[in-house]
Amino acid sequence: MKKEFDIIANLVEKKSKVLDVGCGDGELMKYINENITNDIRGLEISKSNVQKCVAKGLTVIEGDAEKDLKQFPKSSFDYVILSQTLQAFLYPENVISELLRVGKKAIVTIPNFGYWKVRIHLLFRGTMPITKDLPNEWYNTPNLHMCTIKDFVNYCNKKNIKINSKNLSYKNLFSQLGIFVIEK
Amino acid sequence: MNDIKKVKKLVIDKPLKLDCGQIISNFPLAYETYGKLNDKKDNAILAFHALTGDQFASGVNPITNKEGWWNYLIGPSKAIDTQKYFVICANVIGGCMGSYGPSNINPNTNKNFGTEFPVITINDMVNAQYHLLDFFKIKKLFSVLGGSMGGMQVLQFVSNFPDKSETAIPIACTHSHSAQNIALNELGRQSIMADHNWVNGFYNNNNKSPDKGLAVARMAAHITYLSKKGLQEKFGRKLQERDDLKFGFDADFQIESYLRHQGSVFVDRFDANSYLYITRAMDYFDLSKKFDGNLSKAFEKTNTKFFIISFTSDWLYPTSENREIVIALNSIGKDVGFAEITSDKGHDSFLLDVPDFLNTIKNFLNTSYDKKNEKRI
Numbered sequence: 001m002k003k004e005f006d007i008i009a010n011l012v013e014k015k016s017k018v019l020d021v022g023c024g025d026g027e028l029m030k031y032i033n034e035n036i037t038n039d040i041r042g043l044e045i046s047k048s049n050v051q052k053c054v055a056k057g058l059t060v061i062e063g064d065a066e067k068d069l070k071q072f073p074k075s076s077f078d079y080v081i082l083s084q085t086l087q088a089f090l091y092p093e094n095v096i097s098e099l100l101r102v103g104k105k106a107i108v109t110i111p112n113f114g115y116w117k118v119r120i121h122l123l124f125r126g127t128m129p130i131t132k133d134l135p136n137e138w139y140n141t142p143n144l145h146m147c148t149i150k151d152f153v154n155y156c157n158k159k160n161i162k163i164n165s166k167n168l169s170y171k172n173l174f175s176q177l178g179i180f181v182i183e184k
Numbered sequence: 185m186n187d188i189k190k191v192k193k194l195v196i197d198k199p200l201k202l203d204c205g206q207i208i209s210n211f212p213l214a215y216e217t218y219g220k221l222n223d224k225k226d227n228a229i230l231a232f233h234a235l236t237g238d239q240f241a242s243g244v245n246p247i248t249n250k251e252g253w254w255n256y257l258i259g260p261s262k263a264i265d266t267q268k269y270f271v272i273c274a275n276v277i278g279g280c281m282g283s284y285g286p287s288n289i290n291p292n293t294n295k296n297f298g299t300e301f302p303v304i305t306i307n308d309m310v311n312a313q314y315h316l317l318d319f320f321k322i323k324k325l326f327s328v329l330g331g332s333m334g335g336m337q338v339l340q341f342v343s344n345f346p347d348k349s350e351t352a353i354p355i356a357c358t359h360s361h362s363a364q365n366i367a368l369n370e371l372g373r374q375s376i377m378a379d380h381n382w383v384n385g386f387y388n389n390n391n392k393s394p395d396k397g398l399a400v401a402r403m404a405a406h407i408t409y410l411s412k413k414g415l416q417e418k419f420g421r422k423l424q425e426r427d428d429l430k431f432g433f434d435a436d437f438q439i440e441s442y443l444r445h446q447g448s449v450f451v452d453r454f455d456a457n458s459y460l461y462i463t464r465a466m467d468y469f470d471l472s473k474k475f476d477g478n479l480s481k482a483f484e485k486t487n488t489k490f491f492i493i494s495f496t497s498d499w500l501y502p503t504s505e506n507r508e509i510v511i512a513l514n515s516i517g518k519d520v521g522f523a524e525i526t527s528d529k530g531h532d533s534f535l536l537d538v539p540d541f542l543n544t545i546k547n548f549l550n551t552s553y554d555k556k557n558e559k560r561i
Binding site: 050054061 | 489491507510511514515516517519520521522523524525526540543544547548551552554555
């Protein structure tokens with residue numbers, strides 16, 4: 001179990017209705033399904049991951065978050081989870097607004113480009129940072145829109161999205177991952 | 185086809201009002217079962233067949249001596265394991281494998297119904313098959329599934345009987361027959377009707393049947409069940425038992441020979457009038473029509489757990505049409521999963537050995553069955 005999953009699962013209220021956007025192989029969904037709520041389903045673009053989710057007995061819909069969130073009505077889920085995929089979308093702004101339309105709350109996690117190791121890598125080596133959470137080279141990374149925890153908080157403030165943001169400068173420097181609960 | 189008298193039949197004594205307005209009663213419904221119904225009667229699966237299918241989904245069809253059409257999927261230790269599940273499959277009304285159809289005798293004339301048989305719909309087929317639940321004393325099916333026209337029956341079944349199945353798997357189908365599909369069916373029907381032996385559907389009186397017309401209908405349809413890539417890979421421009429072109433109209437190419445073969449074996453097992461009636465039923469299928477065009481309303485009352493499957497190379501019932509069903513269910517918060525299976529075998533993929541497809545069904549059914557009795561968190 002990834003520590004990230006544990007934190008996300010603890011943010012979800014029992015018996016709530018959840019959509020995991022970009023649910024991957026379904027490990028997080030499985031954990032939430034077994035421990036928090038069984039009213040959970042996933043949206044996943046990769047065919048092999050869809051097969052893995054089905055094998056785990058999870059409800060999964062093959063689809064693309066950038067196109068297929070629109071089929072869900074407004075506030076149809078208590079929580080919509082987006083775990084470390086925001087930076088890979090072509091239009092992350094649209095995805096965020098769809099998450100907030102479909103879910104009463106959205107749990108968004110991002111790899112933090114403001115993490116100190118990332119800063120040092122860029123500062124001293126002068127090349128694009130490669131870390132455990134950012135393992136790819138600039139030319140083959142799926143990440144199109146990297147941001148820092150501070151960037152994300154600033155964005156939410158600008159768009160009047162409610163966000164939990166305590167100890168911001170500390171977290172921005174020392175966290176590899178930003179985990180946010182946001183709502184309109 | 186005298187052996188047809190030996191197939192299992194349920195005579196439905198309750199009158200059934202058809203969509204066309206006619207009422208039928210005391211009509212036969214031919215069926216077959218695989219596996220055993222357990223004591224709790226909670227392991228029953230109703231499989232619906234496609235246009236040219238029949239009740240012999242698994243094992244060997246005793247009439248044609250060919251393997252059942254869903255042999256890859258259904259059987260002992262197969263994706264739908266008949267050591268665990270009880271599978272029921274019936275021949276649709278309008279069909280020609282023992283159920284009430286145009287080749288039955290019209291008691292008023294003592295001749296075959298022919299085109300005096302009432303036009304039937306997918307709704308009529310499903311309503312007729314619903315009697316199987318009473319017959320087997322099953323309160324709720326564990327699953328309903330089917331591909332192509334079978335998938336349409338799945339959708340209609342859940343819409344008509346929202347609390348009669350735990351799960352539903354519509355495969356490679358549509359909620360509304362498209363203009364292209366109506367056109368292709370019309371091509372087949374016109375081919376049958378253009379055969380002089382058809383004689384307005386009363387060919388049985390002359391002991392001649394419109395075999396050529398039916399064979400051409402099958403040939404045309406068969407092309408639509410495959411994909412361009414699949415055809416190209418299997419046949420390309422390969423020649424049929426000859427070194428060069430013969431500058432004539434014999435089957436020079438393997439694909440021609442293959443299609444002619446498909447046409448000729450089909451007429452031995454299928455009735456031309458049944459082909460007309462069943463294609464008509466598909467054309468009339470438009471599930472949301474009754475609900476002012478709002479497909480979601482067709483499923484409003486159900487808590488059935490859906491899993492919808494399409495295939496990448498299926499251009500007859502493409503992913504986009506299957507996805508419309510997913511969208512309609514999602515938009516009202518129903519429990520629906522969806523997968524598009526990669527296959528270059530076209531629409532026929534649902535009948536073939538496509539491991540991802542078979543595994544998807546196996547996993548969905550088995551995990552749903554195991555979960556069914558678990559208490560809710």
